[in-house]
Amino acid sequence: MIPLSWYMILAAILFSIGTYGFLVRRNIIIMFLSIELMLNAVNLNLIAMSHYLDSLRGHTFTLFIITVAAAEAAIGLGLVIVLFRNKKTVYVDQIKELKG
């Protein structure tokens, strides 16, 4: 039997890796990919907890999170395409029109 804390430790590490990728990378596509890592960490936590709580609530919630992640990927990558078409760059530190 695997203790619940193992899953929670793994999820915490994966979430921090996602945060790290989101904060340090310049490429906006990799930043979106890091958000997927964070969502996966949350999904793992939800499924592990609902397994140990004899509940299906976390499973249902995970299904909704996957739905929203798919929608987020479609819209976000559409935005990246529009950004690339207009600015010819995918690097976030080159997009600074609002900086004044």
Add this chain to the structure above:
Amino acid sequence: MFNQILFLYCAVVIITTGLLAVRFKNPVYSVLAVLVLFFHMAGLYLLLNAEFLAAIQIIVYAGAILVLYLFVVFLVDLRQELTVERFIANHRFGTIASIGLGGCLLAVIPFFKLGAKGEYPVERIEQLTHTKAMGFELYSTYLLPFEVAGLILLIAVIGGLVLARKDRGEADNSGTDSCEVKK
């Protein structure tokens, strides 16, 4: 015993590929590392008796979302990508912040207490099969969120189409002069 070895294998692969994905210079390698990560995540879902979600993980995440990412990665000039800096200028702050966040998350785990047990023990899920049990929950208790999820997907389809479509009015000059579009 076998379960623990499987868990440790999946955990090691997930952490390694996650770190590689955020460190690789080549974005295509990053996406492929995340693909491996998603497959091992599905393995963990199988360990947790969530067969339906494991299948969904592979079909939706590995099959649909990552293909979308791969298509968008081909926007980038890969030869130029390998030479330019991949981190932002003040990336030390991000490193410290994420390590601090990870430390905080790990520090609170020992104080976690499980709440009251629900009404779906493993035996009942196994008897019903996971897909059927989830279907019962989804179409009774969570019917309204389920409908809303469909609406969200519809909006995503419309939004993706509107965003990625080339405007007819701008199509003539967008190829030659990109400054016109900027305004």
